[in-house]
Amino acid sequence: MTVMATKFTPEVLLSAPRRSAAVPNPAGTLALFTVSQYSFESHSKDYAIKVLDIKNRHSTQLFDDPAYTEPTWVSDTEFVFLKNGDSTTSLMVADATKPGSDPYEVSSFNTSVSNIKVKDIGNGTVAFACTAPTDAASGAMVNSADEKKPLSTARVYTSLFVRHWDAYVSENKQGLFYGALKKEKKDGPFKLQEPGLVNALAGTRLECPVPPFGDASDYDIGPEGVVFVAKDPDLNPALWTKTDLYYVPLKTFTEEKAPLPQVVKTGKLQGYTGTPVFSHGGTQVVFKRMRDRRYESDKWRLMLVPDVRDLSAVQEFYETADGEGGWDMRPEGPIVWSDDDTELYVAAEKEGRQILYKLPATPLEATELPQPLTRDGTVGDFRNLARGDGRLFLTSTSLVDNSSYSIVDPKSKEVGLVSSSSKEGKSFGLTRRQFDEFWFKGAGDYRCHALVMKPSDFDPSKKYPLAFLIHGGPQGAWGDSWSTRWNPAVFAEQGYVAVMPNPTGSTGYGQALTDGIAEDWGGRPYNDLENCFEHIADNLPYVDTNNAVALGASYGGYMINWIQGHPLGRKFKALVCHDGIFSTMSDWSTEELFFPIREMGGTLWENREGYEKWDPAAFAGEWATPQLVIHSELDYRLPISEGLAAFNALQTRGVPSRFLMFPDENHWVLKPENSLVWHKEVLGWINKWTGLDTTGLSEGTAKTTLK
Incomplete structure (x- = not known):
């Protein structure tokens, strides 16, 4: 940002540059x-592809066309990218050292291509892979624009899924395509070799990436072929989480027909699979695997295929006889091999941070737990810096910095900042001095952790109203990371002390705390939150707990509705529920049914008592605290009827309440103009009840039919 913000407002948050x-x-x-x-x-978005000179820390704009996406290095100076048209995609090549020069087209495809990867496999050949929608029967690329439009809008389903996340499921599936790029002359253009792109999944019932959030991390390519993750086709994806790792042997990436994928078996580990990565040597593969095939938040285990030419010798890192695993952390995001393939680098949550770790690259040598390389913030992406260099290039965020690039030396653990988009928060008027944390007694024989964000002009001799933020998941956690949807600094800069507790169900504190919420949604987590509130009242003299508000989304929204009907709800001046559950008895209107089956202890007909026990609607007769309810039409995970029911109950009881809905958003509010309205409505609502300034907030920002 070229202009320093005088106050960190929703407008500043949402209009700040967002770097990949x-x-x-x-x-x-x-x-x-x-x-x-x-x-x-201007109510418009600017977009650019840029290149950063790592040594002098200067960046240069290469292109500003929003149709240009996914820039990916194909040499030290050249990169490939996608040029997206209305119904076609072109594979392009450009030179990063020649700003302003025109790119050239390698090939064009009559569909929407995405998730590209390249790999130099020797002999001047660059393996290329991507994903694209395909006809489920033939495996051929399809373009929805070319499909004949029916006269009726009716859809008929005979199996699950009917809809997933924010879309109704179609018969088309994502296919994984491979090909080879080569130059006929040293300084000539890359050309896609015959036979063009081939679908490695043709003739199978497999799909990659795994919907709805799968991406290029669901597969990898190397000189021995392709490894990818796909749902088990024999299990209904609405009822089970199981995904498997598959291997397709390839030598030239010009094979006209791919061999049938070979499944990688992992014994008793039968849950999600993720992030397969070939070693630099090209024969080993590391990946992640969960144990429970009906649990999306189980602990990831690191796994190794020592040689893809022999899939019978899969090994688990930190394996224990009881099956629990010896490392009680959850490796998230990418996995990176060291230059010499002797070490692995992974990131994992630990007490409100996402830390980078290193460990030996073979389970036999991994006799000690992984060593941390970073301490604060959230490491999101990391790569080898250069061939033979040994250092890593990191992309990170924190509660005050929305994007930083740095270099870490795994040997010395020294971290050097290369670039910060916000000048380490200064552009926003934020500093690390605003961040704090504390531990408090949990509902049982354990401690819980909470993060704190204070106003930038914080004065410890004053008292500030409390913004009590409850995270979703429920298996998730507040962390030292940036967000454009629930950013604690936005609340702090309104004049609140924002407290973000991580109660039972939270990740980053050991798997036992994460698992402890199952079949106990309104039990231990609620009691933990009560304890946190009391701890604030007893130990943070600068917080006025008599002038407090509570806010939450998803499971956090459920907890807001639960709090409404219980004593803790009377300790807040106002509540905000975003996409929350009104009644657990209607959980079966969701799409991923494995979630309520596990969390509530069975199906609705097998354990109706379990659903009834933690039903917020059963306590609606106690609802009395003013509440803002927010929900969106495209939220198929928690349908909008849940928000409407909560609002109807509040209105019928005469509780001051307000309903905000978005017809074009899903479980998240992502569009900038909608997000600005969301922030103004939320801040206007809580400021009204705590006595803080409401100028420019809430009223007049959204159309309403009744007031």
């Missing part, structure tokens, strides 16, 4: 990244 992870070239001299920025003056 930066990817260094093989030489470690340049890094590609994209940046987008929304303007509330």
Whole structure:
């Protein structure tokens, strides 16, 4: 940002430049990244592909066409990217050292291509892979624009899913395509070799990436072929989480027909599979696997295929006889091999941070737990900096910094900042001094953790109203990371002390605390939150707990509705429920049914008592605290009827309440203009009840039919 913000407002949050992870070239001299920025003056978004000179820390804009996406290095200076048209996608090549030069087209495809990857496999050949929608029967690429439009809008389903996340499921599936790029002359253009792109999944019932959030991390390519993750086709995806790792052997990436995928068996580990990565040597594969095949928040285990030419010898890191695993952390995000393939680097949550760790690359040598390489913030993406260099290039965020690039030396653990989009928070008027944390007694024989965000002009001799933020998941956690949807600094800059507790169900504190919420949604977590509130009242003299508000989304929204009917709800001046559950008895209107089956202890007909026990609607007769209810039409995970029911109950009881809905958003509010309305409504609501300034907030920002 070129102008320093005088106050961190929703407008500043939402109009700040948003940078992607930066990817260094093989030489470690340049890094590609994209940046987008929304303007509330022009009501439009700017977008650019940029290149960062890692040594002098200067970035240069290469392109500003929003149709240009997914820049990916194909040499030390050249990169491929996608040019997206109305119904076609072109594979393009450009030179990062020649800003302003025109890119050239390698090939064009009559469909929407995404999730590209490249890999130099020797002999001047660059393996190329991507995903694209396909006809489920033939495996051929399809373009929805070419499909004949029916005269009726009716849809008929005979199996699950009917809809998933924010869309109704179609018969088309994502296919995984491979091909080879080669130059006929040293300085000539890359050309896609015959036979073009081939679907490695044709003739199977497999789909990659795994919907709805799968991406390029669901597969990898190397000189021995392709490894990818896909749902088990023999299990209904609405009822089970199981995904498997598959291997397709390839040598040239010009094979006209791919061999049938071979499944990688992992014994008793039968849950989600993720992030397969070939070693630099090309024969080993590391990946992640969960144990429970009906639990999306089980602990990830690190796994190794020592040689993809023999899939019978899969090994587990930190394996224990009881099956629990010896490392009680959950490796998230990418997995990176060291240059010499002797070490692995992973990131995992630990007490409100996402830390980078290193460990030996074979289970036999991993006799000690992984060593941390970073301490604060959230490491999101990390790559090898350069061939033979040994260092890593990191992309991170924190509660005050929305994007930073740095270099870490795994040997010395020294971290050097290369670039910060917000000048380490200064552009927002934020500093690390605003951040704090504390531990409090949980409902049982354990402690819980909470993060704190204070106003930038914080004065410890004053008292501030409390913004009590409850996270979703429920298996999730507040962390030292940036967010454009629930950013604690936005609340702090309104004049609140924002407290973010991580009670039972939270991740990053051991799997036992994470698992402890199952079949106990309104039990231990609620008691933990009560204890947290009392701890604040007894130990934070600068917080006025008599002037407090509570806010939550998803499971946090459920907890807001639960709090409404219980004593803790009377300790808040106002509540905000975003996409929360009104009644657990209607949980079966969701799409991923494995979630309520596990969390509530069975199906609705097998354990009706379990659903009834933690039903917020059963206590609606006690609802009395003013509440803002927010829900969106495209939220198929928690249908909008849940929000309407909560609002109807509040209105019928005569409780001051307000209903905000978005017809074009899903479980998250993502569009900048909608997000601005969301922030103004939320801040206007809580400020009204706590006595803080409401100028420019709430009223007049959204159309209402009744007031």
